[in-house]
Amino acid sequence: MNILENAVSVGGPAALFPDDRNGIEHLDWSNIGQAFPIKQRRAYLNNASIGALSQPVVAAVNRFMEDVRDNGRNAYPEWCRYAEETIKARIGRLIGAHRDEIAYVKNTTEGLVNVANGFPWRDGDNLILPDIEYPSNVYCWMKLAARGVTIRWVKNRNGRILVDDIRRLMDDRTRLVSLSAVQFSNGFRQDLEATSNLCHERGVYLNLDAIQWAGSLELDVEKLGIHFLSVGGHKWMLAPIGTGFFYCRKSVLGLLDPPSVGYHSVDSTEDHMHYMLEYRPTAARFEEALANFTGIWGLDAAVRIQLALTPARIESHILTLTDYACEALLRKGYQIVSSRNPGEASGNLSFKHSGHDAQELSQRLRDAGVDLAVRGGNLRISPTYYNDSDEIDRLIEALPS
Numbered sequence: 478m479n480i481l482e483n484a485v486s487v488g489g490p491a492a493l494f495p496d497d498r499n500g501i502e503h504l505d506w507s508n509i510g511q512a513f514p515i516k517q518r519r520a521y522l523n524n525a526s527i528g529a530l531s532q533p534v535v536a537a538v539n540r541f542m543e544d545v546r547d548n549g550r551n552a553y554p555e556w557c558r559y560a561e562e563t564i565k566a567r568i569g570r571l572i573g574a575h576r577d578e579i580a581y582v583k584n585t586t587e588g589l590v591n592v593a594n595g596f597p598w599r600d601g602d603n604l605i606l607p608d609i610e611y612p613s614n615v616y617c618w619m620k621l622a623a624r625g626v627t628i629r630w631v632k633n634r635n636g637r638i639l640v641d642d643i644r645r646l647m648d649d650r651t652r653l654v655s656l657s658a659v660q661f662s663n664g665f666r667q668d669l670e671a672t673s674n675l676c677h678e679r680g681v682y683l684n685l686d687a688i689q690w691a692g693s694l695e696l697d698v699e700k701l702g703i704h705f706l707s708v709g710g711h712k713w714m715l716a717p718i719g720t721g722f723f724y725c726r727k728s729v730l731g732l733l734d735p736p737s738v739g740y741h742s743v744d745s746t747e748d749h750m751h752y753m754l755e756y757r758p759t760a761a762r763f764e765e766a767l768a769n770f771t772g773i774w775g776l777d778a779a780v781r782i783q784l785a786l787t788p789a790r791i792e793s794h795i796l797t798l799t800d801y802a803c804e805a806l807l808r809k810g811y812q813i814v815s816s817r818n819p820g821e822a823s824g825n826l827s828f829k830h831s832g833h834d835a836q837e838l839s840q841r842l843r844d845a846g847v848d849l850a851v852r853g854g855n856l857r858i859s860p861t862y863y864n865d866s867d868e869i870d871r872l873i874e875a876l877p878s
């Protein structure tokens with residue numbers, strides 16, 4: 478028997494790259510829900526913790542795995558080129574960047590650490606940081622104390638981070654402002670334009686933890702003048718855990734000394750014995766070695782879905798759903814904790830009830846098939862483009878008055 482006759486074939490490397498092998502192109506607003514099996518079982522309103530995966534994302538991950546199963550390393554050059562050119566260009570389109578300004582990372586924290594450890598700090602410098610950041614955007618800066626760099630904490634005002642408060646903390650040794658584009662605990666959406674304008678006015682760099690923004694709200698890093706930005710794939714991007722991207726504005730690429738250097742950081746990636754420490758001319762210099770292609774194939778599918786639905790419509794859908802939830806919650810006697818002011822509202826909506834414990838409510842909802850998170854003693858929902866008003870209704874029905 479010829480063993481090859483029984484070999485599973487997925488069509489060789491070429492099968493990885495045709496346009497619609499993962500069934501994305503027939504998706505639109507009328508049928509997007511069908512791509513998310515979780516909807517058949519639960520009202521999943523917890524995408525700001527870990528987003529549920531769609532079938533096309535899982536198919537893309539499997540497709541990559543099948544290629545390695547059936548073809549080993551044979552498509553390696555094509556993988557690298559596709560990840561570098563096609564996928565990064567699509568990520569770039571999503572956030573208003575050029576593909577050369579994108580590096581793959583395994584999580585948000587890795588991108589933040591690139592800035593913290595790569596920035597040319599001098600003894601006596603300071604950076605500005607809100608006092609309600611997720612710890613990813615805290616410890617990497619605290620560690621800089623050993624290099625004589627201090628943190629100036631911006632005190633939140635009832636969950637808001639005001640640009641004027643950032644301004645007041647700046648002095649001539651302030652080099653960087655680092656903050657969450659959307660706060661994880663209460664959904665406060667930073668005024669990125671005003672924050673960036675201030676930074677540019679004062680010659681200060683702006684670094685964003687954008688994991689709670691990207692995938693839910695429109696973004697144009699070029700127009701906004703952002704210097705650095707990091708996004709993990711596993712929340713609003715609805716991409717696999719262990720994926721993400723780091724944006725480094727082209728004009729400041731040379732400012733950072735890549736903290737993690739390996740054979741992929743340099744140009745001669747296939748010329749193994751020609752040792753020359755000359756960084757690649759793009760943000761790919763921050764990728765020290767072979768990247769998580771399996772996950773990146775899934776990330777790509779997730780990005781393609783967002784581009785098809787368009788970020789503008791995704792944002793508007795999310796804000797409409799959360800507005801709808803606010804009205805229903807208020808009617809039921811709940812208090813809205815998140816700011817819903819225009820320009821401050823996001824997909825993260827926090828609320829509470831003076832007569833009910835948040836943890837107990839969360840468990841009760843879970844038993845009723847509704848998932849959300851508890852953050853800072855409040856309930857937090859984070860619906861996205863595959864969610865609908867029926868799922869908000871299920872939440873409201875399952876909540877006690």
Ligand SMILES: Cc1ncc(COP(=O)(O)O)c(C=O)c1O
Nearest residue numbers: 584585586611613657661686709
């Ligand atoms: C604002 C914010 N930053 C960072 C993280 C962690 O991201 P990662 O695990 O991708 O580093 C989270 C959530 O877990 C978050 O809410």
